[in-house]
Amino acid sequence: MAGAASSRFAFCGAAVFDGVRSLGARTVLVEGGHIVAVGEAGARLPGYEAVPGQGRTLLPGVIDCHVHLGLLKPARVLAGGVTTARDLGWPARRIFRLAAELSANPLAGPGLLAAGPMLTARGGYPARARWAPRGTAEEVGSAAAAAAAVRG
Numbered sequence: 001m002a003g004a005a006s007s008r009f010a011f012c013g014a015a016v017f018d019g020v021r022s023l024g025a026r027t028v029l030v031e032g033g034h035i036v037a038v039g040e041a042g043a044r045l046p047g048y049e050a051v052p053g054q055g056r057t058l059l060p061g062v063i064d065c066h067v068h069l070g071l072l073k074p075a076r077v078l079a080g081g082v083t084t085a086r087d088l089g090w091p092a093r094r095i096f097r098l099a100a101e102l103s104a105n106p107l108a109g110p111g112l113l114a115a116g117p118m119l120t121a122r123g124g125y126p127a128r129a130r131w132a133p134r135g136t137a138e139e140v141g142s143a144a145a146a147a148a149a150v151r152g
């Protein structure tokens with residue numbers, strides 16, 4: 001994307017959807033990766049690199065509250081508009097490593113909130129589910145065992 005290397009840029013003339021309604025064509029100012037202002041289209045702003053936005057729409061990032069990101073390509077998830085994902089079950093070493101990688105390189109995928117493995121009863125779902133790699137579920141046999149698993 002043009003302007004990605006700049007710390008100050010302006011999307012000019014893009015339609016803006018604020019999560020509720022379309023605001024029509026606007027100029028959106030970005031500094032250091034954060035939106036700092038939304039104004040009328042056509043404004044010329046010295047000190048900002050202009051990014052043409054005509055024919056495009058800017059909208060808030062989507063938060064996906066139930067994913068198993070290990071099944072997906074994080075860059076494709078981000079390209080689909082998901083800027084934050086909450087992973088609800090994946091082997092701990094894999095998912096926490098992926099979360100650290102995505103934190104270090106935000107353009108590689110969405111921000112990741114990870115729960116680690118799911119707790120389940122012995123033999124419970126997803127301990128033997130075909131889609132779930134070993135370690136996706138931690139089988140526990142009692143409330144005390146579940147509490148110990150949560151404490152780590």
